[in-house]
Amino acid sequence: MKTLVSIGILVLMVVHQSQAQTYRKDEINIENFIEELFGMQRSDENYEDLYESLLQVFLNPINLNKTNAEELKSIFILTPSQVNSFIAYQNQFGEFISIYELQAIPDFDLETIYKLLPFVVLDDSEKMQGSLKERVLSSKDAYFIFRQNRVWETRKGYTPPDTLGNGELTSRYLGDPNSLYGRFRIQHSKDFSLGFTIDKDSGEQFIWNPNSKRFGFNFLSYHFTLYNQGNFKAISLGDFQMQTGQGLVFGAGFGVGKGAETITTVRRSTIGIRPYTAALEFGFFRGMAATYKAGPLNVTLMASNAPRDGNLQVQIDTIETTEEIITSLQSSGLHRTATEITYKNRIREKNLGANIHYQSRKRDFQIGVNSLYTQFGQAFQRNRQVYNQYEFYGKANHLHSLYFAYNYQNYFFFGETAISKSGGKGSVLGMMSSLHPKLGFSVLWRRFDRDFHSFYGNAFSEGTRPINEHGLYFGLNYKPNQKITWSVYYDYFRFPWLKYRVYALSAGNEWLTRFTYSPSRKILLFAQIREESKSRNISELQNNFQSGYQLSQGKKWNYAFNLDYSLDKHWSIKSRIMSSRFDFNNKTTRGFAISQDINVDYEKWRLSGRIVLFDTEDYDNRQFIYERNVLWLFSIPALNGQGMRYYLLGQYKINPKLTFWARIGRTIFTDREVIGSGLQEINGKKITETVFQLQYQFNR
Template sequence: MMRYLRTTTFILFLFLSCATVAAQGQRPWETLLEELTAQDDNDIAVASDMYDILIDLEENPININTATRDDLGRIPFLSAQQIEDIEAYVYQYKGMKSVGELSMIESLDPTRRYLLTYFIYIGDYGAKEHFPHLADIVRHGRNELTATGNIPFYDREGDKTGKYRGPKYRHGIRYEFTYGKYVQAGILGAQDAGEPFFADKNGMGYDHYAYYLVVRGLGRLKTMAVGQYKLRMGMGLVVNNDFGFGKMMTLSSLGRSTNSIRANTSRSAAKYMQGAAATVSVGKGLDATAFVSYRPIDATLDTLGNIRTIVTSGYHRTTTELRKKNNAHETTVGGNIHWEGGGFHLGATAVYTRFDRSLKPDTQRLYRRYAPMGNGFVNASVDYGYINHRIAVNGETAVGNSHGIATINSISFVATRTLSLLAMQRFYSKRYSSLLASSFSDGGHIQNESGIYIGGYWQATRHLSLLFYTDYAYFAQARYQVSAASHSWDNNITATWTTKGWTVVGRYHLKMSQKDNADHTALADVTTQRGRLSVGYATKRWNAKVQGDMAYSNYKKRSTGYMGSATGAYDFGVVRLAATFGYFRTDDYASRIYSYERGPLYSFSFPSYYGRGIRYAVFARADISKALMVIAKVGTTDYFDRNHISTGQQMIAASSQTDMELQLRWKF
């Protein structure tokens, strides 16, 4: 009875608040990031990686009138043609006088023109930029200290039994010093719920620390990183632990190939390098990059001390999980040389990775038959391409000591001011393996896959745009839960209509694939369909949106689900308030619904819901001064079809869970 009373009270509150209030408006680029997430786990992981990059760019925007190709390349949603056209326009017209001039650049669609205004500013043109003096850096640099905590109003089974070795609170602290685009330095500590704090293997306090120093534009030294950093070379077939290539995201960048070094500002304990990396200009159009990394990794060991599996979850809550922490080490050295001129670009990358223990996975399992084995691994690749204001051709071909080959090639074409098309081919041999690779794929691995992807963006009218793709993939060998050769066909179309503050988005996603049947005697066809329709309205002070999602799956049995949600936001100036409410009903996990939810800074949340229940949350942000900001969020998920949530040590012996998130940021 109390649950339904609480629910009714909140619905009444939401109805009243939406008339005058609603959640602090999402940053417009967050809304786009949500829409570019194709409602599956792979693309959500990609979006999470991009979120950190965009947060940093928003805090440190780029002067469009002095931006280099490398500067513009840090903006992940720009295509190669768009970067080329922006540079050409600024050069031809001696800079921009206002952001309105972005509409003069033919390849920039309305969405990206609008988005760019959050990551650039109109500065002086022609002034030569020089690396600042140390005194100026110290005197005028910006300091930022952020503390974040999550308070759960419930206990998990691991908390009650003592299996979790630490408190139930998730928290972290981050300090960062920046000076424009030139200097970025910081340290952060992160703690997941249940992990020991100043105890066990965490005697230094937090479970995970990240520290970094990045310097840009120091003469011929284009970029240097010391500490923890992320690296991306070419199209990611050899090394890429930065943001990846989701199917929707690929359309936004039109298959761009790029080299980048950036700080690891993530609280995740996986996907980073630790050591030093630098890119140096050695001649006109010629850059050289070198990197070295030595870092501990989590691993499951066999009885002989060999690495059975590399663990990337980052959780260290129980004795078993703590036993896997930092019990192996990874050394990586490598380099890249890159040339560009006359629209052409050519590069070569080589990487050597070695573990202090031998990697010996269980190759008796069919899907691990060609998994990498041994202590040392070598990979090398050549990346290539040509770019002009209409066409961009990019590709990379890689080999390794596993005697396999991988290649990916794309061509994008700006057919008209309103139509852009992209075609991409990939072939990843069953024998190819690279421990640091991350590129475009359907199966999530750069191995045992070949396919063709075709997509496009069409600004059909002034108000209507269409984003669409189709992707076919073939897997010659067994995969996880697929014991024979298989294939998949993935399709998506998203239509967006905007006018006078209104935004209507419709999406349909259809994927046909194969998995083992219930008896594991043959492959069964799997069809998954997802749809979305949202209607939003925004003014300078407030916005509101209603959204409906549906899902259908037929694997082993028919499963359907839907979710209806409403959000709203009002900006009072100093204080911004927010509220969201959603009702979901699905048959099981197969028809789960993904729904983005705004959280504190540096927190990208895209949870999934299944079963039957409601989700509601209230968000508040107060900018007490230019220096001090406070965020508070309280959210509850009520389930109507169960008396406990989750299983094992994560189980909550109740039908609802409520969390409070608090964040304090101080700039000085």
């Protein structure tokens, strides 16, 4: 039987030979995949970390002959029925002999397979040959990247300071406008990973000053991780993240939330320990972690002692004693001015955590527990306001959770519930299902108390953190054939306590629908509509008195129409029309953007270009359009006002070891003579940025 299947696969390979040849792994443009997952972009999402997480999956592909259902679900491509079909096929026929054998699996269409190809392999990537030193020195996944980028117009922060009436000078940036970034990485999938990341933001000094904790580059991240060392599945030293359960306790990694993919993205996967390689200066642990496998149990222990940026103030306890307290934590990672430098690494944050994960023999059921204890070097006492009185206060927090996942036929159930030191609880309960081979369905309920405190949570939510929110989400995906896809979600949420800029109890809802038509692999059309309804304070009443306790429901509509067309194997174009409308307090404002892309892709070089015209009446109608950028740099600018933006990106593979990128982008406004405010202010109507990047790949 296996022989007959193999013969059939060879026939399919011949039929689709011209298509398959275009999908070599090193040429996959995963940005298209990212854009589909993100759907309608919003400014409060941490896209850099999401992008980094996806790239780690791309660099550590799944071995189809050694995978499991949990790993397959973690990449948000396969539906529950497709995962079950994959496992059933493998159980019946054994290991795959060709990547194109995926075409023989029931429920797998060509579109799904093309999406899957960049993230899977068939070679025995877990097989270790030679000593660790030999494997490190011979790894083909070894590279060094260096990048420089800057804005060329002069911001106010780089001009000479003014003299105040008391003789003091106004604040200015102490460094130059160049941003520098470097990354070194050597890895072998499921074997080892080691490397470091260095970063200096624009305006920061390149200086060696131990007193201010600046050592050349402003930020340094490093890690060394080993996999599959006897019973140890992973051992990590340095900087790392963890993702387990539904992200209530350990929620780092790739969790995209609401987007055009309405089914698979509602669930978080348990991926355990993951090296931290981003340049964001928060949201990671620094120390050591290890996962030990004991039969069906995986036991993970971690310890971290990491510096954090924050504002410390002196509080007088008695007439004779004083005590430092934390009034705020800083997450920008910027240290450009004297004030920002005083925030750098002022706080020590210690974490002790554990995870116990059980998986049944049939791999259809898993259950686990999480615990995390966090202690700050000083007590946290933020400036109390009406809306934040249930936020975390004190010096220590502990958090514990129980989670599960169960697969029954084409129904996949999952959930997690947690409790923090304050007694506040957080819960997530959901289901994904393939009601029919052409129809997918998802539902997710969540409840986060107003005093639920989770510093590393990344659960599915409307807000950026799992706190002060109740919600219910429904998603549908209908695919009657390979050419047509219709997806839709509806999410209802309410906030049981006040929020920033919402000084009363409030509720809202959001829905999105996307219709996609792809008559051939050369053409992709989609139309998308999103509506969101949320409350916010009315700052001005008709009698001109200020009040932060009067609310009005703001409604925003976003519309997008997109056409991707491949002219041939080298040239492609993309056209997009976006518009929005915002209704608030009996006032309606609008905005739109029209963009045109052209892309050229040859063996050694690629060019991408875009021009955008935009016109928005206010900030609420700003238009987000994903842009291509150099490798490991993510860009979704918010276009606000009137004007034009364009960029040109070039990539050239000088030789098998060396690749060079160059990018220039410019925004020209027609409705202003000054861009930005404060120290970021630019006198003029245009802003221009450039990026140059080199990547050197060892052992190529």
